[in-house]
Amino acid sequence: MACSHDSCCPTTVSGEDGTAPRWRRALWIGLIVNAGFFLTEIVGGVMAGSASLQADALDFFGDAVNYAISLIVVGMGLRWRSRAALLKGATMLAFAFWVLGNTAWHVWIGTVPEAETMGVIGAAALLANGGVALMLYRFRTGDANMRSVWICSRNDVLGNVAVLLAAAGVFGTRTGWPDVVVAAIMGGLGLHGGWQIVRQARREVGMDMATLSPAR
Template identity: 75%
Template sequence: MLVVICESVAMPCCHDSCCPSSTPPSTNHDGRRWHRALWIALIVNGGFFLTEIVAGVMAGSASLQADALDFFGDTANYAISLTVTGIALTWRSRAALLKGATMIAFALWVLGNTLWHAWSGTLPHADTMGLIGALALLANGGVALMLYRFRSGDANMRSVWICSRNDAIGNLAVLLAALGVFGTGTGWPDIIVAFIMGGLGLHGGTQIVRHAIAETTNAGTELAA
């Protein structure tokens, strides 16, 4: 769930497409391809949410459940993005703001759930974690590649790309947690990965909210002028 909106946070982003005032994505991308890509992403994420939430509970894995809730949040986010495609920039930015707030809420849930697993001393099933994590990584890797071309659009498009990229990173982290649980015979690798995913979720949601607010403010200033 690592998030980097611009290539370097030390440099201003207003010289490239990271800037909120960038050229509207409708002039750079085929709307039909964007719409189709969102539908594919929504179906993949919805399916893996159901898969991972069931597998996470059965395996007693906090990191799988963290990844499942991330899938759920992204499914809702893609549905919102489909709704706002083609409408005014201000509304797309507000949708991105809602998506960022959703990411923050889910990240807080993940952190609370992880604390409970740490306190109860749950030992997850490493084999289930590894299998589901590998399948999810393949699915999310494909979705992230499909959405790569939209990474430099408006806040709404950027947030969709960020969600897909972060999911693939989260799946890789689940695989590492599974290896750690298998190698150590304890649940701490699972707990550590879940905590990291929760923390990065907070960071990612905050960045999406920040850019969406900047875009909304910029659009309002242009309308007033």
């Protein structure tokens, strides 16, 4: 049964019911996949001149950092996990602003990317991220730290689908507009996801501080 309120979820991370080993294993797999595809997509995005591939690559990098932070705070108290989630949310927001700026640059110079390269790399990334998202689905209702990892994974899958749509659009129109439109949408998703994480983490930090305050 999914948690019906925030306070019930953190106890499942501490290992009392045996979920901590599975959580760590999922994080390690996610970290390896995201780090590998960051390198693949950033090189492919630059070579193909694709704003959406570069946006997806930076998202992979941000997620790899987020998984690493989550591994560090596994087993720690709610306060530390929530603070880690705040950092991850801020990272997502920063990358989202970078994506939007990079997209504006591609619009300015009128880049027409290579649709074939976009399609091949996007399809491979979708398969990898789909597997990671399925693995992390069971943790989607946890605390802000766990939920932030799920949101990152979900956004990755949506981003990969969007890259494939952009590749098809570029191939069909022979213009760069489908690529930059998708990149802008991905930047918007990053802003929305980052804000969701920051909002929940701030609420959890407030709850934790309230429990530590001496009764008057």
